[in-house]
Amino acid sequence: MSWNSFGHLLRVMTWGESHGPAIGAVVDGCPPGLELGEAWVQQWLDKRRPGLIRNTSPRQEPDRVRILSGTYQGRTTGTPITLVIDNVDARPADYPQDAPFRPGHADFAYQAKYGIRDPRGGGRASARETAARVAAAAVARLVIPEVRIAARLVEVGGEADEVRWQAMLGQARERGDSLGGLVECVAEGVPAGWGAPVYAKLDADLAAACMGINAVKGVEIGEGFGAARLKGSENAGGMAASGIDGGISTGKPIVVRIAFKPTSSIGGKGRHDPCVAIRGVPVVEAMVALVLADHKLLHRAQCGEAPTPTPPVKGRGVSGI
Amino acid sequence: MSWNSFGHLLRVMTWGESHGPAIGAVVDGCPPGLELGEAWVQQWLDKRRPGLIRNTSPRQEPDRVRILSGTYQGRTTGTPITLVIDNVDARPADYPQDAPFRPGHADFAYQAKYGIRDPRGGGRASARETAARVAAAAVARLVIPEVRIAARLVEVGGEADEVRWQAMLGQARERGDSLGGLVECVAEGVPAGWGAPVYAKLDADLAAACMGINAVKGVEIGEGFGAARLKGSENAGGMAASGIDGGISTGKPIVVRIAFKPTSSIGGKGRHDPCVAIRGVPVVEAMVALVLADHKLLHRAQCGEAPTPTPPVKGRGVSGI
């Protein structure tokens, strides 16, 4: 992982500002021969499109993706795949150059770091960048057909009841207020053995990927923070109860929960979401897909393709273990 | 980050198994001219030493560090610094080759990945590996003298009262049981501007570093999971209330909270901690130090050494912003 690229082997570099001409991603290291067309990427982009989902930003972006490289006759060639999404509904005039710093945004931090920033809608720090991740993840999904990834919103403003959310979100929108939210993502079908001990742990990479989504403030995997309140005798239910042990997948479903803070852009003239966690759902899926596809390749590099023969599990359930 | 190395510019590679002859770390990319001797590293190692801390594993390891390269006349030379810690109290015989998989441990996952594993005390997956991180972090601390890092245990088994912990831990030890715990780490003195947007976010790197510690199941930064239950109007307290915005430090203290699950090694013959979070405290500090030192160098690379002039903050506290 460096500044704007992501992944060990399936590397994604994203670029673009919220109100520049376009945003995009380059996906490098993709296996060859996979069927890939713009329609495939588009369907995933449509899932996160603002304006389509109720209670998201009124900015109207068609988010049409174009593939500029890396395929031939509808298949990946193993060379870098460039995905470009034009910014159509950019309104730079809404964001004057001398705009004050917005609390909770990256405005101040960018200025402090670089001494210069693109003030138009958060520039690079805009949630718009996540469209590039979703597009890149559409490619990653082709690499891991054996895996099913499903994220969903499980809480809004501390409330787990979906009916009450609607009222809360309506209210927040009226008042120019916003709400935090909790997203849960489950990945099924990950075989045992992906990940690596110590510094390329599957859970560590998932944590980085999800913590790097805008507005995310917490990530937990498996038992999560609840585990801190447990005794071992309550926790050690059975062999590989968790989807990841020691940084390596166990074959069980992997569960990740991600906390989004309330969007900071309350009031003001910019167009924003009352609850960014809503649009965070497809972005979480995207990041999980990217991490898993990357680790599939990493595992294949070191250990080859044949499934590692697993010795019989001795002593399962034996008392004292 | 790759298999067993960590960091963008201040790179650490650790190696060694729990019951092999030694463990160690190589720190690459350290600035030259820093005063470094074995005594400096030793004092940090002593803080995590099992056997010294009550309620930690009875394994007696002196954890004496030797520096084999990278210094001359007590100063770093800019070349790789090798830190070696011999395993003295290794007892491989306690861990027979045909030991059953222990639930919640990495045993099964390692076997599934590699088709072979060192079964002696968890091998590479042992918490013993963290001694190498603490040693490496002692070097990292020299890189960031302006930063103060302090972690502490704030909860054991869901209990925040220190006096009650002692009873709980004693009980757990007697019963061969174990407890989860919560560690909080605060870093003060980090100037505004460290970190980078999108994929080398300071918070994402901290999340990966902490999630990669053995037994960690959750990481939150700043407002954390609590933020998911907030409204924006409650959250946006003031300019840069958080230590990290948009992946970049703001100059405010950075707060990280880490959830440790109960240690899985209950019962059995191996020697283990009733609450790994206790020894997790210096390890959390170590990982935070490594990430911050790395990002200091990353920032200097891209933006130079002069503090970036920060424009006056307009409109602070202005209503609606």
Add this chain to the structure above:
Amino acid sequence: MSWNSFGHLLRVMTWGESHGPAIGAVVDGCPPGLELGEAWVQQWLDKRRPGLIRNTSPRQEPDRVRILSGTYQGRTTGTPITLVIDNVDARPADYPQDAPFRPGHADFAYQAKYGIRDPRGGGRASARETAARVAAAAVARLVIPEVRIAARLVEVGGEADEVRWQAMLGQARERGDSLGGLVECVAEGVPAGWGAPVYAKLDADLAAACMGINAVKGVEIGEGFGAARLKGSENAGGMAASGIDGGISTGKPIVVRIAFKPTSSIGGKGRHDPCVAIRGVPVVEAMVALVLADHKLLHRAQCGEAPTPTPPVKGRGVSGI
């Protein structure tokens, strides 16, 4: 360095096929605040444009660059800079899908690796990709204003006399033949201290960068292959006679010589250069600029900005030393 990206800190990812819709580069890690406009990049692209230079491919590409991200009001912002060049004179029909492998080209190797390839004009392996490098290097040049880089053709087909070249090239073109060539590049103004020992050696990185240019078969630095024929008493002229010692710059000019083989596309219907070394000249400059800018940032990361105080050189000229 990974598949299609290049550089440690100033990272460049290029993408695009010869007869796809466009080619491009993303430059990540560029320092902020540098003046950058399309005109600056364009002037460097114009230097390598086929059709402009006599004795290069008749393909007519305007090679107009567009900057899609990473600048604001004419300055770099520290975020990724995307450079796109549309392919205008692409003629995919010239390259039928069932075209035979061309000897000396990457056709066979790509097919063997990926099981699929874009057969149109070499696809990704086309020398056209080098336009993206030249564009990226225009950004790199802004990072190293203290350095002057000048490459020139010094031999064509074994001949060092420029007048004779013209005749040889004309003849080769008529006969559908091609000629090898030798390019020499000198970098002046590189301060002492860039580079790093052992595996990020400045000369090793220069060698990789230049060997990675299409059709390059040899790279030598400083004394080069001539040194293999010398005695030490002839070679050790003075202190730091070479521009790089031990992988680190000495402050003296750095000289690199690069051998280009004759272009393989003799005959056939595609449009090609009779001597690719001619258009190799700006590409060599580009690669040298990218490596030097990257190493400037690497050096600043580890050692800071202040020039390292150099102790007085003792014993210079002392006999036997």
Add this chain to the structure above:
Amino acid sequence: MSWNSFGHLLRVMTWGESHGPAIGAVVDGCPPGLELGEAWVQQWLDKRRPGLIRNTSPRQEPDRVRILSGTYQGRTTGTPITLVIDNVDARPADYPQDAPFRPGHADFAYQAKYGIRDPRGGGRASARETAARVAAAAVARLVIPEVRIAARLVEVGGEADEVRWQAMLGQARERGDSLGGLVECVAEGVPAGWGAPVYAKLDADLAAACMGINAVKGVEIGEGFGAARLKGSENAGGMAASGIDGGISTGKPIVVRIAFKPTSSIGGKGRHDPCVAIRGVPVVEAMVALVLADHKLLHRAQCGEAPTPTPPVKGRGVSGI
């Protein structure tokens, strides 16, 4: 590649100074299950041992390797493999702290970069570091049993006749002089498809690996500098005449030639080689083995293990192609 580590997936980090307590290497990313013992590594180290080979440095180092991690019962486990070689015949007193800079050595460059250096025998820049590479490469060889690598000295001081070398070397030793040399390395058995286009080209990585060996000033691959003097009609002998096309192996033998300058340490008190190219032979083999093993894993990651079906070569020998 970063400061002191090397390789994309099979990563090697070396450490240690010529006159420190030890030198060593950590090999990360090695596939599991490979038979590895100290004897295997030792036999390769013995081939480069000074003192064993005539006309090499009189320093007497047994170069006994110890494996401190990464194996269990004689097999690799997939975790980092640590190889340590103690420095036995170190004589730091031979190298006073105020020693003058030696021309052609890294002394001045290190001092200019770091402001500090280990002056004892070149410290980290000593050719002694290459023992760590040879040890690491012994592991790499296990990864590529299908490949045969053989390097040999083909020229000394411009002379290709072995009998005359002996006289020249004897003379040089007497006079405290030294000679350059040329090493050629051939790798056979590399299947078609290793390497990658553009920035992880197999030839570019080989060039970096070989140019990073001490005293190397030039690298050529396949036709090399000779190709610069050819016409295409002379060069394009047949399909895939070269071992690498477009950065990817073709299945033909890969030939690399490396130019060593005369060792700079003429006269003085240190103990040195009259022709470093002699000991360069096993080091060249080592670097080639490391690059090839790394690329085998890279290829497997992206393209899987099944040999890519290669379509019939059409039009071979067709006139004009």
